[in-house]
Amino acid sequence: MATLVNLPTDLLRTFITVVELGGHSKAGVALGRSQPAISLQIGRLEELVKAQLLTQEGRTIQPTPAGEALLSYAREMVRTNDEAVSYFHRTDRSGVLRIGLPTDYAVAFLQNTLTSFLRENPAVDLEIHCDLSRELHKMLRAEELDVIIATMNSPRMPYLSRAWVEQPIWAGADDFVPDPTRPLPLGAHLEGCDYRSRMIDALDASGRRWRVVYTGPGISGLQNAVQNGLCVTALTKATLLPGMRELTEEEGFPKLEQLRIGLFYKHPRLTPAGLHLVSELVASLESVGSGVVKVMHT
Structure with a gap:
């Protein structure tokens, strides 16, 4: 029987942070580690998966194709880990959480999820911003929003957690x-x-x-x-x-091109309350019938 390899969540967290913050130095500041320590962790993760995960283009750090593939798994593994720790440690869920939604999602099935979340987390103040998807992406990059649901113009985009297809x-x-x-x-x-x-x-x-x-x-x-x-x-x-x-x-009404929609957030910047909401949104998406959405694990 082949030996199973365990991927430590601390290495995955470092990898996610380097990609999302754009470099080893910024990741070190966010995680409280030195730049050499960050490099060692990335090297250890590359040894475990037997693939190069990052490449440098000029002054920009980008994931390789193998890194892109691992990033989707890493985000889910770290999110699940943090959600479990939050549950057992009863981490405080409070503060302001800024959500960006296209207009139709603000009144569709996700509204029930947000309402339920507020009932369960009365110490959290939700701020919901409705706009065009392109504006929501800009606001997430600028850290003016914490979590967004928005259309996608390509299959791979930064900060993507879940993707699904809708038929207008x-x-x-x-x-x-x-x-x-x-x-x-x-x-x-x-x-x-x-x-x-x-x-x-x-x-x-x-x-x-x-x-x-x-x-x-x-x-x-x-x-x-x-x-x-x-x-x-x-x-x-x-x-x-x-x-x-x-x-x-x-x-006489021609079939409309499908829409690819995504759930996006910056994991290193998300609070325990934000991680809990992301879990609720993921569960909501996966419980919806295939007649509305087809969920894809990216």
């Missing part, structure tokens, strides 16, 4: 009947919205005329415009309300 659908009022002789009336979020670009790309590719008749940043206003028959739009099934129906390809 066309939505209109229950009594909406498309008129092929007139441009399709669209409702959309502001420029830069992934749903907006998918609608336009699909309609242009199919040669269907369209015009935007409603634009707004909030999901509720868009849902109201659709319910009242002002426009059609692209939504997820989780945000399809009574009075609305899914519009089909048979009615």
